Amino acid sequence: xxxxxxxxxxxxxxxxxxxxxxxxxxxxxxxxxxxxxxxxxxxxxxxxxxxxxxxxxxxxxxxxxxxxxxxxxxxxxxxxxxxxxxxxxxxxxxxxxxxxxxxxxxxxxxxxxx
Amino acid sequence: xxxxxxxxxxxxxxxxxxxxxxxxxxxxxxxxxxxxxxxxxxxxxxxxxxxxxxxxxxxxxxxxxxxxxxxxxxxxxxxxxxxxxxxxxxxxxxxxxxxxxxxxxxxxxxx
Numbered sequence: 001x002x003x004x005x006x007x008x009x010x011x012x013x014x015x016x017x018x019x020x021x022x023x024x025x026x027x028x029x030x031x032x033x034x035x036x037x038x039x040x041x042x043x044x045x046x047x048x049x050x051x052x053x054x055x056x057x058x059x060x061x062x063x064x065x066x067x068x069x070x071x072x073x074x075x076x077x078x079x080x081x082x083x084x085x086x087x088x089x090x091x092x093x094x095x096x097x098x099x100x101x102x103x104x105x106x107x108x109x110x111x112x113x114x
Numbered sequence: 115x116x117x118x119x120x121x122x123x124x125x126x127x128x129x130x131x132x133x134x135x136x137x138x139x140x141x142x143x144x145x146x147x148x149x150x151x152x153x154x155x156x157x158x159x160x161x162x163x164x165x166x167x168x169x170x171x172x173x174x175x176x177x178x179x180x181x182x183x184x185x186x187x188x189x190x191x192x193x194x195x196x197x198x199x200x201x202x203x204x205x206x207x208x209x210x211x212x213x214x215x216x217x218x219x220x221x222x223x224x225x
Binding site for chain 1: 120123146148150155156157158159160163165204206208211212213214215216217218
């Protein structure tokens with residue numbers, strides 16, 4: 001089955017530590033996205049990539065970094081500069097940058113600072 | 115810039131009754147509008163979309179939505195609610211860069 005796989009499902013980060021969230025898709029989609037979900041705030045766009053080797057900042061990119069070296073993969077690194085990283089992180093993809101078909105979402109990673 | 119508003123944090127309805135989850139949007143040009151549903155600790159699942167054409171859009175699980183251009187609304191509806199419909203619902207609109215989502219509405223269907 002085609003889809004998006006996010007791992008791990010749960011992640012714990014210590015203060016000052018960088019962590020990387022994995023996102024892999026086998027849908028042959030060009031565009032991929034990272035969103036952050038906090039209670040009562042909906043989804044906020046962190047980064048997006050419309051094509052391999054290119055990515056753009058979203059609304060809340062500070063303290064995060066991404067790479068897009070392969071079409072299938074769009075990992076998100078939460079750096080120590082992100083002061084409040086506890087949240088649910090969602091990865092999504094679309095066929096291209098004009099998402100008339102909407103997005104396919106992964107199951108999410110819940111990140112907690114300990 | 116595009117935006118979406120979901121004015122109700124929570125909607126409560128009895129099983130078997132009709133349900134409506136409200137969404138209004140603001141966007142320049144013609145909007146592409148979507149509804150997604152989220153179950154606990156899961157990603158979002160696509161329900162339906164409006165791109166162009168008929169104002170009444172039918173989607174998954176018996177849901178439908180009515181596009182109203184004059185009121186800039188895209189309300190989600192279902193004629194008869196099920197307990198299993200209880201979840202978090204998001205309205206979204208296509209923006210210049212990516213989909214912009216509303217804050218979500220929690221639907222609680224009581225048996």
